Amino acid sequence: MTIQFNDETFRDDYSFHNSEWAINRFPFPFHEDSYMYSVNMEQHKGGPSGSIYENRFDVDEHYVSEMRDRAMVLADDPLRCQSLPHMTLAGWDLLELIMVSKSEDYPDLFELHRDGDKWRWVNKPMGIDDSFTFLDETTLPYGPMEYITRQAQGDFAVLDQRDDNLWMDAGMITTQADWSLDFDIGMNFFEWHAPVPLAHEKGIFIRALKFLLNIQQGSPARRLNWTMTVNPLLDTSPENYHKWGVQKTELTPENLGSKQHLRVELQTFFRLPRSNALVFPIRCYLCSFQDLMKMPKWGRRLHRVIRDLPEELATYKGFIDNRPMMLDYLSKFDDGLPTSPGIWPDKETEPPLQVGS
């Protein structure tokens, strides 16, 4: 399949948009009509054809524009990409993993030619054709992690594993849901999760860490996480809160459908073979409420989830003030009919919205 890449922006005039193809494959994160934290991990070994689960690293119509936005963020703030000195080998691991995966999964877009440690990488959508020596940093324009993550959608946290813990020792973080690599760099798993409410009491983090420490080569895992973003902003960082935080006050009942976006993260976890580090790609998908409402099941369910979400979570996810307005909008798409289990839209089988009910 050939992907038509959008020419769009995630700032200023916000020309970001989802095609019908992208809406159909949007990773709606709620498998039932309510939501609570859980260690909702599963194996990351493919999925339905065309879904965001199919390939190890999903490439979609936003690829080229997202990479342009990342370059702009890095130009303004180089500290969004950092790698402590002992993480260089993990950076090469990540470069190898992404190049091998993309060239195998998207042979029409990416090529990798290897002759011993002489490698040639071709990225057709971005017009890149580079030859370099594997494990020799001097032959690349950036360090290996920065080089490859300037060409891969989503954020990448590269975690060192030692002392039965994980350490945030490298990363490329430009499309984050309000957290900062520059602040978290060097912290361990419990330290960087300290602000999350409710999950500690439920013992979630102890179990999640045990799971992650045991992720093995050849057995990657995945989960979905979500939050809310006003305007299709990729860079909702604490560093730039003064720019985007105020936009949450610009919602009106009239513009909410187009401005309010559900922000979903496909989080995957891969053991890196040469360094024994763990990479945690966090891929962000955005979809406006008005596009989500095209799926009757998602309309019904999103209303119920947002309505019943505990106050602490709505506060932590940053939309407590706008929740009443969101519910006014969403309630029009909930006719009270039951929903089918699972995250898929089930367009063929779910009944259309019963108007006037």
Added chain:
Amino acid sequence: MSGAEKIAVTVTDIVPLNDLVTRFKFERTDGGLMPTFSGGAHTVVEMQDGDITRLNPYSLMSDPMDQTAYTISVRRDDEGRGGSLFMHNNVKTGDEMVISYPVNLFSLDLRARKHLFLAGGIGITPFMAQIKQLERFNGNWELHYACRTEALGSYVDELTSKHPNEAHIYYDDQKQLIDLKNLLDGQPLGTHVYVCGPKGMIDWVRKTAEAEGWPREGIHYEEFLAPQPGKPFEVKLAVSNKVIQVGEHESLLEAIERAGVDAPYLCRGGACGQCETQVIDYSGNFIHRDHWLDDDEHNSGEKIMPCVSRFEGKTLVLDR
């Protein structure tokens, strides 16, 4: 299915090194490349020994960058339950076997300014891979390797000829001992110490290093326990609703697997924690042998590591 991903391999070379140790080389049966790995990783080798499936972990000792083959070295244990004897007596060049993807529970701390390796006997094997990994990046390392005799000194010649300044060898029968206290004392700041060998050696190094004020994070060790034989006992598996007998020469984990119940595992040597199992009810005594649970957990009667630990008594009911 439990355990790491599997690889179908063919045994392409078998080299006896001395009276006790033999080296085996595995290549992929489908002709493809092996996954790369990190120094210190092990693979679990499946052995079809008649009706018994044996699963034993062995450290990978080949160059982690070499994807054409893996090699392991197996020390024959005449008193053991038979895994190493099977490898020595039954495995022939050309045999097809199944091994697991690499799993690393003894990783290098790449922050270290220097890596100090202490090996005893067959404990040399993970260091063989770690040394090759560090050499690729001009890493700073030093090895102190104690063997029983010159004749049993696996890889001594290779190590001392390639690394005359880094490799130091000690022979027990010549009363050569590692001067550990002075060795630790003379290390530069930022050195990490790694020990792999018999239990007595690991305890000695950990205790000495701690007494010398080394930080806990700077002391790394790996000891795979082989499950020990013991008296047979009976176990009720509550979830699968089965009553099973654990034989004298099999582990509790093996008995669970033999009953057709899928139980999680990785190292099968009491180190990784993956097979931790909740005890629902018991009347009797646990024989805990793992490194995973702490003393309080061992005494609680609530958990058992079925890969190496056993039970003596009337009743044992597990949440499995």
